Amino acid sequence: MCVNAVGLPVFNHVLTPRSKGLWLCTERLHSCTDAFYDVTIAYANRDQSTFDENSTFHPAAPTLGGMLTSQQCIC
Numbered sequence: 355m356c357v358n359a360v361g362l363p364v365f366n367h368v369l370t371p372r373s374k375g376l377w378l379c380t381e382r383l384h385s386c387t388d389a390f391y392d393v394t395i396a397y398a399n400r401d402q403s404t405f406d407e408n409s410t411f412h413p414a415a416p417t418l419g420g421m422l423t424s425q426q427c428i429c
Contacts, residue, residue: 395421 356364380390403414 358364404412
């Protein structure tokens with residue numbers, strides 16, 4: 355993994371925040387919206403359900419299609 359000038363890792367699969375687009379959306383929607391919510395979902399690279407050393411169950415990461423159509427539990 356690459357490291358930037360201040361010693362933080364550079365991630366390959368992370369979207370860079372688009373602050374100008376967010377600003378524009380909030381400017382246009384602030385008069386008709388009570389709140390904005392950011393939902394960030396992160397899963398380990400896990401293709402199948404597993405148990406860890408403490409017998410904690412870790413379900414397989416759902417597919418994006420399954421999450422959007424509610425076919426897979428995202429609990």
